[in-house]
Amino acid sequence: MVSKITREGTDGIMTEAFNLILSYRKNLEMKLDPMRYEHSLSVSYSCMSLAMCHGCDLEKAELAGLLHDCGKRYSDDIILKKCKKHGILFSPEEEEAPAVLHANYGAWLAKHKYGVSDPEILSAILYHTTGKPEMTLLEKIVYIADYIEPRRNKADNLPSIRALAYKDLDETMYRILKGTLEYLDRKSGKIDPITLKAFEYYQELHRKQALKQVMSSDEEESDA
Numbered sequence: 001m002v003s004k005i006t007r008e009g010t011d012g013i014m015t016e017a018f019n020l021i022l023s024y025r026k027n028l029e030m031k032l033d034p035m036r037y038e039h040s041l042s043v044s045y046s047c048m049s050l051a052m053c054h055g056c057d058l059e060k061a062e063l064a065g066l067l068h069d070c071g072k073r074y075s076d077d078i079i080l081k082k083c084k085k086h087g088i089l090f091s092p093e094e095e096e097a098p099a100v101l102h103a104n105y106g107a108w109l110a111k112h113k114y115g116v117s118d119p120e121i122l123s124a125i126l127y128h129t130t131g132k133p134e135m136t137l138l139e140k141i142v143y144i145a146d147y148i149e150p151r152r153n154k155a156d157n158l159p160s161i162r163a164l165a166y167k168d169l170d171e172t173m174y175r176i177l178k179g180t181l182e183y184l185d186r187k188s189g190k191i192d193p194i195t196l197k198a199f200e201y202y203q204e205l206h207r208k209q210a211l212k213q214v215m216s217s218d219e220e221e222s223d224a
């Protein structure tokens, strides 16, 4: 743990919340491998950036982003064992595709080891790999920041997804989930049922939005 900073910064940023963030960073730097730690910082900053754009609580966004992968400190096998040991709930599908289990373990760690009690932050950590229908603003921000953070470079569609994320979070969810399902289908990977439900939910929003646009353009033409 870092010692508490008591001197005010030039912009008065040395708040209790910031001291907590500094102590979490120090801890994660020791617990995670260097690239995972860099990714966690990058997701945290991306969460704050999206939070500023979409009117979400900045402190919650920073904390949820920083801790989202705190469970990814062990191999999948060990994480499965830890989940069983601590009575952490997971589905049979998650046991079959244990790469997602670090989210369940991470939400447990955030609550029991890092002392996070805010259910919204814990839920954002829990659903950051699978998504779910009707996500809260913070849940969508963490899920999307994890995909678009500046150090990501694998997905072909990143430039357009990044631009979209600052305009429409629901449409961004649809695009990311669609790409994820297509990828898993190509690789014959296991699809978590909750990810499928999340896709169906955001696909429906996408269809409604598209229909609204067609109808409003029809109205404009008939007015002309």
Ligand SMILES: [Fe+2]
Pocket: 068, 069, 072, 102, 103, 128, 129
């Ligand atoms: Fe993750």
Ligand SMILES: [Fe+2]
Pocket: 039, 043, 068, 069, 146
């Ligand atoms: Fe991540």
